[in-house]
Amino acid sequence: MNIPNLPPFQSHGAIQPITCVEMHTAGEPTRIIWTGFPNLTGTLLEQREQAKAKHDDFRRLLMLEPRGHYDMYGAILCPETELVDAGQADIGVLFMHNDGFSTMCGHATIALGRFLVDADEAVFPRRQQLERDRRTGTTSVKLHAPCGVVEITVPTLASGQSDPARPVSFVSVPSFATALSLTVELPETHRWPELQGRTSVTADFAYGGAYYCLVGAAELGFPHGLAAFDLPSMDRATRLLKDAVISNPDLEYVYADVETGEPGFLYSIMITDKSMGLVKAAENTATCRAQQGVASEETGLCFFANQQIDRSPTGGCVAARVALAHAKGDLGFAEKRMYNSLVTRGYKGVPGFVGSAVDQAGKKQSIRVKVEGYAYYTGYHAFVLEKEDGIGLDGFSLKDLKLQ
Numbered sequence: 155m156n157i158p159n160l161p162p163f164q165s166h167g168a169i170q171p172i173t174c175v176e177m178h179t180a181g182e183p184t185r186i187i188w189t190g191f192p193n194l195t196g197t198l199l200e201q202r203e204q205a206k207a208k209h210d211d212f213r214r215l216l217m218l219e220p221r222g223h224y225d226m227y228g229a230i231l232c233p234e235t236e237l238v239d240a241g242q243a244d245i246g247v248l249f250m251h252n253d254g255f256s257t258m259c260g261h262a263t264i265a266l267g268r269f270l271v272d273a274d275e276a277v278f279p280r281r282q283q284l285e286r287d288r289r290t291g292t293t294s295v296k297l298h299a300p301c302g303v304v305e306i307t308v309p310t311l312a313s314g315q316s317d318p319a320r321p322v323s324f325v326s327v328p329s330f331a332t333a334l335s336l337t338v339e340l341p342e343t344h345r346w347p348e349l350q351g352r353t354s355v356t357a358d359f360a361y362g363g364a365y366y367c368l369v370g371a372a373e374l375g376f377p378h379g380l381a382a383f384d385l386p387s388m389d390r391a392t393r394l395l396k397d398a399v400i401s402n403p404d405l406e407y408v409y410a411d412v413e414t415g416e417p418g419f420l421y422s423i424m425i426t427d428k429s430m431g432l433v434k435a436a437e438n439t440a441t442c443r444a445q446q447g448v449a450s451e452e453t454g455l456c457f458f459a460n461q462q463i464d465r466s467p468t469g470g471c472v473a474a475r476v477a478l479a480h481a482k483g484d485l486g487f488a489e490k491r492m493y494n495s496l497v498t499r500g501y502k503g504v505p506g507f508v509g510s511a512v513d514q515a516g517k518k519q520s521i522r523v524k525v526e527g528y529a530y531y532t533g534y535h536a537f538v539l540e541k542e543d544g545i546g547l548d549g550f551s552l553k554d555l556k557l558q
């Protein structure tokens with residue numbers, strides 16, 4: 155892929171132009187940093203620590219306003235990591251959002267699959283070594299994410315470029331449920347009006363590269379489900395529920411760090427709704443074509459990081475939801491389920507993600523999950539910072555501004 159000539163302006167301030175390729179996956183943006191992010195060194199997790207400790211201003215500049223927005227998402231390429239050196243991965247990546255750096259991101263993985271197949275060696279040094287299967291017309295990319303290696307399969311044209319007409323798929327890191335139908339007690343300070351006096355909710359917890367709490371819309375107090383979504387009220391309910399979970403030491407086990415067993419990080423609350431059903435085949439939309447071979451459907455609304463809303467069906471959470479359904483005996487191996495977001499239900503030309511259990515993954519009754527979805531390019535950016543700009547090397551969220 156050739157990035158077009160940069161526009162004729164210069165960065166007179168603290169940064170060189172930062173060039174980015176912009177994509178969306180089911181409506182969720184991925185801002186892929188092409189050049190201009192400070193150099194990171196060491197293992198992938200060391201690079202993530204450096205990014206957090208020394209360059210968080212770059213994350214804020216690229217994710218928040220005025221160059222981004224509250225719900226922006228980004229990916230930083232890390233060409234050298236310990237697993238790339240060991241031949242176990244082709245390239246590394248760090249994911250970033252409105253609140254920091256995450257461990258896994260399915261929608262960005264789908265976008266990166268296409269981007270990495272299309273990129274040149276200057277940005278992806280091992281690009282020429284990717285394995286191409288001429289029979290299936292696909293190219294494989296092993297992506298080293300903070301949660302582990304994710305195997306991506308990218309449909310490829312005879313020219314070698316990615317094929318936007320067929321879905322990208324990835325196989326998750328081992329995914330598993332940590333609690334089924336758990337009663338979460340809500341202290342008085344953590345209740346919301348739609349509960350109508352209830353003092354607890356029942357939720358499931360599962361891991362798909364990051365930890366998710368899964369709770370039905372009706373269980374949260376929204377009996378008409380996601381068809382009647384109410385973002386401010388659902389934001390309040392999920393914020394309070396997340397806080398009730400993470401402030402209860404008895405619940406630390408449901409999101410314990412996968413490596414150390416120490417208290418980990420609960421990334422998101424996913425509101426689920428199983429009542430909406432598949433799109434009718436007679437519509438012949440992209441969504442119903444993607445549904446072929448799919449037996450069931452769920453819709454979800456994901457609040458993650460600092461109450462950021464995912465426009466996509468949340469690929470990492472699809473892995474967690476398939477592992478959960480498998481643990482409940484509700485989804486067998488190779489059975490396909492369609493996972494929709496509000497956007498994929500709203501735009502029937504934008505299919506949801508299809509999830510299926512691939513095989514057993516060893517420890518903790520975990521399984522590997524295949525997630526399929528479509529991503530598209532939306533454009534390029536070259537960001538600059540003028541030295542006169544009072545916001546400087548930073549970014550802001552209007553709703554988090556504090557006035558003195």
Ligand SMILES: O=C(O)[C@H]1NCC[C@@H]1O
Pocket residue numbers: 182227256258259260261262458464466467468469470471
């Ligand atoms: O698809 C995913 O897994 C991601 N989308 C935004 C939040 C999650 O990281």
